[in-house]
Amino acid sequence: MIEKIINNKKLLALIVRGKYRNKKGITFFTPNNSTQQFGYMKHKKKHIIKPHLHKKRVTKISYTTEVILILKGKLRVDFYNSSKKYLLSKVIKEKDIIMLVHGGHGFKILNDVEMLEIKQGPYSLIKDKIKFEKIDEKKIKIKK
Numbered sequence: 139m140i141e142k143i144i145n146n147k148k149l150l151a152l153i154v155r156g157k158y159r160n161k162k163g164i165t166f167f168t169p170n171n172s173t174q175q176f177g178y179m180k181h182k183k184k185h186i187i188k189p190h191l192h193k194k195r196v197t198k199i200s201y202t203t204e205v206i207l208i209l210k211g212k213l214r215v216d217f218y219n220s221s222k223k224y225l226l227s228k229v230i231k232e233k234d235i236i237m238l239v240h241g242g243h244g245f246k247i248l249n250d251v252e253m254l255e256i257k258q259g260p261y262s263l264i265k266d267k268i269k270f271e272k273i274d275e276k277k278i279k280i281k282k
Contacts, residue, residue, distance in 0.1 A: 156233025211251030
């Protein structure tokens with residue numbers, strides 16, 4: 139239910155399948171030192187999460203990470219290393235969540251898709267993104 143895409147000991151992506159469920163409490167999928175974190179929470183009726191504030195602090199972010207939640211449809215994610223070399227592809231579908239951490243990635247919409255994308259900000263398309271040519275469709279390798 140949780141898949142890690144790793145290349146040369148670097149986490150490229152973390153996929154949490156829509157069927158993931160834990161019995162109770164809070165489960166974070168990302169390590170404490172991750173610049174972006176996400177987790178799963180399951181609580182019973184009347185459970186209280188105490189009111190709280192988040193402290194102001196300066197954090198250095200070296201790379202933009204993004205989390206995508208598929209609300210509807212199906213999407214193919216193509217993974218590339220930091221040298222723009224194609225590695226593999228994965229299919230994600232409704233209720234799946236993917237966190238893209240290192241390396242490059244591209245997408246092909248397989249079924250009409252609705253998704254949420256969450257990433258750190260402020261974000262500048264010019265300063266934060268390098269576009270490059272996608273892999274030839276005939277060379278796609280979908281990993282199960």
